Amino acid sequence: MNMKIRRSNRLVDLTRFLLENPHKLVSLKEFSERYGAAKSSISEDLSIVKKTMSEFGLGQVATVPGASGGAYFAPKYSKENATQVITELVELVDDSSRLLPGGYVYLSDLLGRPEILRKVGQLIATQYLDRDVDVIMTIETKGIPLAQSVAMYLNKPFVIVRNSSHITEGSTVSVNYVSGSSKRIKKMELSRRTLKQGANVVIIDDFLKGGGTMKGMQSLIREFDANLVGMNVFAEGEFSGERLVTGCTSLIKVTTKEEPSDYLKAEPGNFLTKVFTEADN
Amino acid sequence: MNMKIRRSNRLVDLTRFLLENPHKLVSLKEFSERYGAAKSSISEDLSIVKKTMSEFGLGQVATVPGASGGAYFAPKYSKENATQVITELVELVDDSSRLLPGGYVYLSDLLGRPEILRKVGQLIATQYLDRDVDVIMTIETKGIPLAQSVAMYLNKPFVIVRNSSHITEGSTVSVNYVSGSSKRIKKMELSRRTLKQGANVVIIDDFLKGGGTMKGMQSLIREFDANLVGMNVFAEGEFSGERLVTGCTSLIKVTTKEEPSDYLKAEPGNFLTKVFTEADN
Structure with missing residues (x-):
């Protein structure tokens, strides 16, 4: 020096x-x-x-x-900063050209932009500030950038659940799950070495519809004798009927219609009311 | 205030x-x-x-x-800091319990640790400091955390090439490629909206063997009329014969044998010699 x-x-x-x-x-x-x-x-x-x-x-x-x-x-984001970020996200998503067949929403561009990932990571990390979190869990592919961002700000590792067997993961634990929207039975798995017994896990994903994937990750957490601390998604879509999971936090909420013409409306999810009280600033 | x-x-x-x-x-x-x-x-x-x-x-x-x-x-990492990070990575990987069947190496734990991703992101960003980079490209799944880290430090977006058609991506461009190690023909694709004509692209992946996947991403870049700026992998494995791509930078190099007994040796890749000159410090 x-x-x-x-x-x-x-x-x-x-x-x-x-x-x-x-x-x-x-x-x-x-x-x-x-x-x-x-x-x-x-x-x-x-x-x-x-x-x-x-x-x-x-x-x-x-x-x-x-x-x-x-x-x-x-x-940690103040309520003021958090509100500003969520308003920004709503504006970015509120665009009917994002509507895809089947009521899905195109978000990949946003989930690949560093300045958005930094804000979203800090926002979600704020929610778990005073909680004991050991690891962040997500499922491939589109939840990964979000999970990584949250992991960076909580400074905890993240693990990626995979949809099918991959030779490069070594031995795995797998569970079956029912995709809430398509009702098809699928399989998800996680490398045995990545999650420790008793670990406190936060689940992060990009989109919540019926909650089948989320419920699958919950079963996986039980298979590893680990604990669920919370669940968070970037966007919550509409779902007619009852979701398979409750208690998931969403940054934004998206309503879509394909008939009679393309329609997409974005609004704030339940994040602000779940994380901040009236007294916060 | x-x-x-x-x-x-x-x-x-x-x-x-x-x-x-x-x-x-x-x-x-x-x-x-x-x-x-x-x-x-x-x-x-x-x-x-x-x-x-x-x-x-x-x-x-x-x-x-x-x-x-x-x-x-x-x-930007100095040569001294870069050498220290690479030495650390070599030590972490140089462990025969990481050997998986087929000469693959288990790296998922490392690629899910924030402190490692921060260092690797800054390291690789140093290589492209003076280059005109518009976007980072990777292929699902294990390249994503690395690509995201590099993107964060270059403050440029990253795009994820996918292995099969996903309804939530909208219209895509796809190419066929030959996996260098298995010689099987596969298909990879990228959402049409994610990459602009003329964009300058850096490819990031976790592991390089025969180079087939890397070559596939190069064809995809050509299909989009975009430009390849450089290629970088976390680890380079052994490959008997000629690789399908040249000019890829690796942080570490791994040599493995399964017979007569499990053997794995990690050593520095070509990063330091490619990025720094004798005069650097």
Whole structure:
């Protein structure tokens, strides 16, 4: 290091470090050694980062006291920021050219855009901020980008359930499930090594219709003796009749009709009312 | 905003903003309005961020002069940091329990860990720092997490090529390809709306053996009248005979044998020699 490290440099690198390692506790000692500065200075640095993040509504810096203490950053959207993101998503999806045959909705472009994935990841991570989550689960293919984004902000691994046997996964556990919309029996499976007994799992997927796929992932979680913490989808579609699962959070809700002409309406899902109370800001 | 915004607060939020929006040019005016500070102060803030990032070998802050000018952050690993990440990856993969039947290697756990994906994303983004890239392409399923990570750090969208027709993709373009290792003819396809004519494409995948899948993606790029900028894989396996593609960069190289007993050896791929010159640090 050729540079004398001042407070201003420490603040830049500290912010970078905390953002790149969300939910990871780092001791004052570690930072103190990294920057060659007194623990008391690091402590002051942390309170500047904390205050700034909180003021801009982007997350909280939590400090843990004691010998094994330190600080970590937890990405968290304020109600105001969350509302803004959901309004943006509604506007992006509310476009009848997204309507596909069978009442499906084209979303692949949105789920491949970094700036959207960053926002959605932070949004969903906010919901599980105070929950004990060990792993994020999704099913191939379109749930993957969302699951990965949430995993990045919770800083926990994600696992991908697959639709058919793949030689490169090794031994697997599989379950049968009924696709809620088509009523066909399908099979999903997960590599045996990827999920530990007792793990706390959040399920993330792109679209919820009848809930058959979601229910399949729930059975898979039971087969591994793991625990379901929550379920979240990007968009919830219409479904006539009763869904196979309850308690799933959705960012947006989409209503479609193909007759007499193409019709698609997007509106906010149940996320805001489920995650924030009246008192939140 | 209840807080008086000082330089220390600006540095924290500016760092966060630049990291969250890599490669995005932001004008001094925009920052100046966001923080209620003079452009000259913002300019000084930016040079502090620039110096710190460069000193820690984590990226460069580029400033663009003139009326439409501003600054952007480009994540970039120094040769030292890149070498360290590749050494880490080699150690993680060099474990014969990862050997699967047919000479395949189990990597799904690594490709689901945020801290690894962050490093690999920054590493591969370093290779395309000065290239004109419009979109990252990968094929389902295991290439997706890597492609997404690279896309996040280049701040460009990624598209997912699929193995079979999916109703939720709308109209698609498909090509046939020969899987280099199994010699079977397969079909891959991409939604027509996802890739624009003339787009500059980087292909990312998890594993390279014969190169058949990679060659298939190259034909798909030609079908869309788009341009191939480069190809990158996490791991390169052994292949007896000539590969169907040349010029692919690999982070690690894996040699396996099943007879007389399970054998797996991981070593650095060609990344370091392809991306850095002797003079780099």
